Amino acid sequence: IYMRRKASGVTQVTTETVQRRDILQVVTAFGSLNPQVEVAISSKVIGQLERLYVDEGDTVAKGDTLVELERNRYRAAVSSAQAALRSARSDVSRVEANLNQAKETLRRSQAMFDKNLISEDALLQAQTQVEVQEAMLESAKNNVDRAQGTLEETQDDLDQTTIIAPVSGVVISLSVEEGENVITGTMNNPGSVIMTIAQLDAMEAVVDVDEADVVSLEIGQKVKVEVDAFSDTFLVGEVVKIANSAKLQSVGGQETVANYEVKISVPEPFEGIRPGMSCTAEIEVEKAESALAVPIQSIVTARDDPQEETGGGRPKTRNGMTRKRDAVFVVKNGVAHQRIVETGIADDRYIEILDGIEENDKVVTGRYEALRALQDGDRVEEISSGFQGPGKGGFGGRPN
Structure with a gap:
């Protein structure tokens, strides 16, 4: 199927004229679309959910009431704190009156002591009463401050039974129903997430990039994002974040794959996109404009490299090993001539x-099979491409 060789030794091949074209090299990665702004709504107080004002899919504005919790216990706590504050303030008034009386007693005692009408001990006793009342006044004022703090705390708890939207957006998930109890979170245990609000007017694609490709990525690179559910359209974005640490995944046995999470900003998503939709991202890593290019399948490994035979040396890899050219x-005048070439970037069809070669x-x-077996100097006959073999561009990869 793949090779025809006439009895005369002429190999039939397909050819293409070398032309200039734009080459765009991309890194392809897979992931999902998520909102850039996504807020989990939870309660700061414990209680039974008394009323739910929104449903999943509803659009809310910042400041809208979302939820009300049962309030009776928190109202009672506020009333108790108010009473405690009133009592503390009354204590201050009482101690202030006692202090004024002690000061007056000290004034009279001092006058009598100056006339030798009372002893020094009596004067010291009056002075001590003033100091005691001053200390009691300071303590009473501290009690007022504590009572005021308790009232503010209980009032805040009461206020927290009404939960309002911190941002505008769409309710993308709702996790509770009326009548259920919600709890607050601790360091070790997360609290109840009542709902999640997301801003769908700005999305981001979160994709996993192979360790071999991540070295080519930079912040700001342009990206074409195709959403699996909308195969006929695509989004435009740019790379905004590249993870520094890899996510290791075992693929069987002892083999481990290292992928890096990359976030791509998609500022203008189209209508109908929902959080979590699968997507494919093509990240533009390099572009060559008006470059000489040939189909990828035309590149072969050099046969009988002349530089190697003459001692000219072949290129080395980073570890010092010889790299094949x-x-x-x-094709000229019916003869195939091997040309050593230096390659640059590639897209899915051209490199x-x-x-090493010239335009045209x-x-x-x-x-x-014909290209795989071809040797420098072989006679060839150009034919129509006809059937294309497997793989992109009609071939199963580049021949050896």
Whole structure:
């Protein structure tokens, strides 16, 4: 199916003319869409949910009443705190009167002592009474402050039985019903989440990017986001956050995959998008404009690299190992000539050629088995592409 060779030794191949085109290299990642602003509504006090004013899917404005809890116990606490405050203030008035009386007694005692009518002990006793009443007044005033604080705390608890919307948005989830009890959270136990409000006018795509691709990402890169539920449209966004630590996932045996969470801002989502919808993100990492390009399947591993044989040396990888050279076959006058090429970036169909061929050269693109077996100097005959083999662009990857 893939190769036809005439009895004369001519191999039938398909070709494509080298042209200039824009190459956009992307990193593809998968994830879901979520609101940028999502607020979990919970209660700051414990109580029974007495009335629920919204339902899931409702739109609310900041300040709207969402929930009312049972208030009787909190009203009683406020009444008790008010009574305690009144009592504390009465104590202050009483102690102030006693202090004034003690001061008057001290004034008279001092006058009598100056006339030698009373002893020094009597004068000291009067002075002590003044100091005692002053201390009692300070304590009474402190009691007023404590009672005032208790009243404010109980009043705040009463106020918290009415829960209002902290932001405008849409109720995307509702977790309780009227009559249920809600609890507050602690350090170790989360409280009851009554509902979640989200602002759907600004979304973000949260995707997992492979460790091999994350090194190409930068904040601000443009992204095309396709929502699985809306296959005929796409959103435009940009990278706003790249995780510093990986999420490790075991895929069987001892093999572990490391992915990095990347957040993509989508400021203008279209109507109908719901939180949690699956999406595919194509992140633009590099672009080459008007670059010489050939189909990816035309790139092969160089046969009998002349630089290696003449001692010119072959390129090295980072660990010092020899890297095989890329090559293409250029057809001229019915003969396939191998050309060593330097490649650049690639998209899903074409790869940039930095050096080794020229514009308007004809390169062999298939068929797959023919290209795999082709050698420098082989005679070829160009035919129509016809059937395309498996894989993108009609081929199952690049030949060896």
